[in-house]
Amino acid sequence: MDVLDLARTQFAVTGSLHFLFVVLTLGLAPLIAITHTRYAVTGRPVHERATRFWGQIYVINYALGILTGLVMEFQFGLNWSGLSHYAGDVFGAPLAIETLGAFFLESTFLGLWIFGWHRLPKWLHLACIWAVTLTAYASALWIMAANSFLQNPAGAVERDGHLVLTDFGALLTNPTLTMALPHVLGAGLWTGGFVVLGASAYQLFRRTPERELFTSSLRTGVITSFVGSLITVGFGYAQFGAISGVQPDKFDGGVLPGLGLGFMIMIGQLLQFVIMFALTPAVYWLPRWRWAHPLLMAMTPLPFIAAILGWLARESGRQPWLINGRLTVADAMSPGLTSGMVTVSLIAFGGVLGLLALVDYLLIARTVRRGPAAATLGAGAPADPNERAHALSY
Amino acid sequence: MDILWLGVFALLLIGYFALEGFDIGAGMLLPVLGRTQRDRDEIVTAMAPFVLAGEVWLVAVAGVLFGAFPAIEGEVLFGLYPLVVLLLVSWTLRDAGLWFRRRADGSAWRTTWDWAICAGSCGLALSWGMALVALAGGLSGPAIGLLEPAGALVMAALFALHGWTFLSWRLPGRVTGARRTGWALLGSACAAAAPVSVLLAVLAPWLLDHMAPAGTLSVLSVMILPFAPIMVGAQVWVWRMFGPGRAADRIPSFF
Numbered sequence: 018m019d020v021l022d023l024a025r026t027q028f029a030v031t032g033s034l035h036f037l038f039v040v041l042t043l044g045l046a047p048l049i050a051i052t053h054t055r056y057a058v059t060g061r062p063v064h065e066r067a068t069r070f071w072g073q074i075y076v077i078n079y080a081l082g083i084l085t086g087l088v089m090e091f092q093f094g095l096n097w098s099g100l101s102h103y104a105g106d107v108f109g110a111p112l113a114i115e116t117l118g119a120f121f122l123e124s125t126f127l128g129l130w131i132f133g134w135h136r137l138p139k140w141l142h143l144a145c146i147w148a149v150t151l152t153a154y155a156s157a158l159w160i161m162a163a164n165s166f167l168q169n170p171a172g173a174v175e176r177d178g179h180l181v182l183t184d185f186g187a188l189l190t191n192p193t194l195t196m197a198l199p200h201v202l203g204a205g206l207w208t209g210g211f212v213v214l215g216a217s218a219y220q221l222f223r224r225t226p227e228r229e230l231f232t233s234s235l236r237t238g239v240i241t242s243f244v245g246s247l248i249t250v251g252f253g254y255a256q257f258g259a260i261s262g263v264q265p266d267k268f269d270g271g272v273l274p275g276l277g278l279g280f281m282i283m284i285g286q287l288l289q290f291v292i293m294f295a296l297t298p299a300v301y302w303l304p305r306w307r308w309a310h311p312l313l314m315a316m317t318p319l320p321f322i323a324a325i326l327g328w329l330a331r332e333s334g335r336q337p338w339l340i341n342g343r344l345t346v347a348d349a350m351s352p353g354l355t356s357g358m359v360t361v362s363l364i365a366f367g368g369v370l371g372l373l374a375l376v377d378y379l380l381i382a383r384t385v386r387r388g389p390a391a392a393t394l395g396a397g398a399p400a401d402p403n404e405r406a407h408a409l410s411y
Numbered sequence: 412m413d414i415l416w417l418g419v420f421a422l423l424l425i426g427y428f429a430l431e432g433f434d435i436g437a438g439m440l441l442p443v444l445g446r447t448q449r450d451r452d453e454i455v456t457a458m459a460p461f462v463l464a465g466e467v468w469l470v471a472v473a474g475v476l477f478g479a480f481p482a483i484e485g486e487v488l489f490g491l492y493p494l495v496v497l498l499l500v501s502w503t504l505r506d507a508g509l510w511f512r513r514r515a516d517g518s519a520w521r522t523t524w525d526w527a528i529c530a531g532s533c534g535l536a537l538s539w540g541m542a543l544v545a546l547a548g549g550l551s552g553p554a555i556g557l558l559e560p561a562g563a564l565v566m567a568a569l570f571a572l573h574g575w576t577f578l579s580w581r582l583p584g585r586v587t588g589a590r591r592t593g594w595a596l597l598g599s600a601c602a603a604a605a606p607v608s609v610l611l612a613v614l615a616p617w618l619l620d621h622m623a624p625a626g627t628l629s630v631l632s633v634m635i636l637p638f639a640p641i642m643v644g645a646q647v648w649v650w651r652m653f654g655p656g657r658a659a660d661r662i663p664s665f666f
């Protein structure tokens with residue numbers, strides 16, 4: 018592999034890892050906010066246990082979302098400095114807005130939510146998780162706006178050898194954004210719904226003591242993935258209109274774009290039939306159909322796979338351009354970048370993040386297996402009177 | 412407008428050193444001050460609620476660098492390539508240690524991640540020290556010269572001091588055996604942020620020369636400044652919520 022291939026591999030590896038965690042974050046955040054709201058309104062302990070259990074899964078997943086995201090953010094400057102040189106005046110704006118207007122708030126409010134159990138007033142604590150959800154969606158908007166600019170550089174003209182922003186609104190009405198953003202958000206709901214569905218099926222199959230909680234969450238999972246699948250598939254097909262306008266031969270060229278697209282659509286269509294004609298009509302009985310639970314568990318990874326295939330199609334279909342029709346990937350590579358530099362950083366990032374991603378998934382699986390009773394997020398104070406002597410405890 | 416965004420950039424970078432510096436310092440000192448598992452738990456519990464709100468300042472720094480200084484974003488990050496890689500890997504390790512240490516039982520698990528926190532924090536301090544020296548030298552010299560190791564040690568010492576002061580303020584008379592006031596903490600924050608502040612002052616003309624055009628900056632202003640009160644408010648809220656005034660409550664930590 019030459020240095021360009023290495024740098025592209027690094028981006029593909031870290032980007033795919035990042036999205037695996039992000040797609041679940043986007044889907045779970047609203048579900049947890051809604052569950053927390055039910056707890057706040059009704060005060061019923063079962064809703065509290067549900068919020069803490071799903072919340073713990075959410076935050077364990079979130080950890081890797083941050084870590085992979087950090088590497089993504091700095092990677093532009095490390096390997097692709099040609100991008101900021103040529104188009105930074107335009108491309109940098111949505112990224113800056115994302116970090117300050119969305120992620121800064123998301124992270125701060127998430128910290129308040131995690132550590133604010135039993136400390137923050139009830140309604141303010143609830144407001145924190147809604148703020149986290151809102152800012153997560155705002156993040157998705159700005160990142161997708163930046164990515165859509167690469168697919169179709171709207172709102173900018175070239176002056177003196179680099180791009181200048183002429184119409185900020187055009188970044189947001191970019192046809193490659195308006196159809197793709199709902200597609201991605203739908204994919205998030207679908208993924209979140211399937212994780213809730215699969216985890217609930219596992220607990221019910223194991224004859225959980227938390228029957229009420231998982232019966233209800235299994236149904237939530239079905240409905241969420243039903244809604245998610247409608248949005249995903251609807252806007253998925255709608256994307257073709259936009260693409261044929263600005264990237265007409267996107268899926269004709271290489272193998273990867275066509276293959277990714279084909280398999281994503283296959284998974285999507287198949288699952289949608291299952292959801293629409295089997296799961297949703299049976300939603301009332303499904304929690305009691307023990308024989309069906311292993312199937313539900315086995316389906317859990319499929320939306321993740323479809324989502325990664327979707328990104329492979331979208332990004333590899335853009336080649337050889339980094340900014341469609343304006344800047345090639347080869348020209349965007351940092352001048353002076355050597356194979357050695359990229360190899361070392363690829364091993365460092367890929368190795369460390371890959372390993373941590375694996376550990377993270379094992380920890381999520383462990384959380385699912387041990388059930389709500391073992392959730393440490395928002396656990397109450399221990400009863401041991403000896404420990405009470407300490408100002409702070411753990 | 413140029414001055415405004417230079418100010419935002421400087422504020423965020425200084426804020427990072429002041430607000431995340433003590434987490435880095437406390438992480439470095441974890442095996443020194445936390446001889447027993449119980450002490451280490453106490454240290455991590457004390458810093459935990461501040462970490463997410465602190466590290467995010469650096470994410471914002473990188474975002475503003477890209478949005479408001481696109482002409483030098485690549486130059487700076489590429490010029491510091493090995494240091495940025497070290498910084499990111501260290502940051503990742505430190506955070507993974509915090510998120511994971513309580514997620515499974517057994518002392519070997521927690522001890523392993525406590526070491527990850529310490530190693531990651533040390534890596535952060537050292538890469539920052541070297542990066543500041545390299546930036547002061549104008550990115551022209553050899554990637555690792557003679558001054559860099561010295562800068563690394565100074566930065567590590569400043570972060571350690573800041574972390575020690577934080578723990579003496581948050582856990583008075585406990586793991587450090589000392590008590591410090593909020594004013595002392597402010598002092599150590601200034602010390603931790605001093606090198607980067609000097610550097611920013613020196614580099615200000617260069618930064619001003621490389622600002623994004625006015626059109627881009629106005630967009631950033633319109634889109635971001637309305638959120639500034641919420642951002643400040645949320646940060647203040649974190650400090651009010653988790654400061655020593657609330658030390659008496661007894662809530663298990665998540666980290």
Ligand code: HEM
Pocket residue numbers: 168193196197198200201203204205207208249250252253254256257260267281282283284285286320321323324325326327328330331332334
């Ligand atoms: C039947 C269904 C589907 C259709 C017709 C469809 C269509 C598309 C198209 C045309 C693209 C490429 C956009 C571009 O290159 O600019 C795309 C990308 C993508 N797809 Fe799908 N898709 C379907 C199912 C799914 C499913 C089930 C998921 C995940 C749960 C998914 C996740 C994604 C993602 C994450 C992207 C990349 C971002 C984007 O372009 O929106 N898709 N999809």
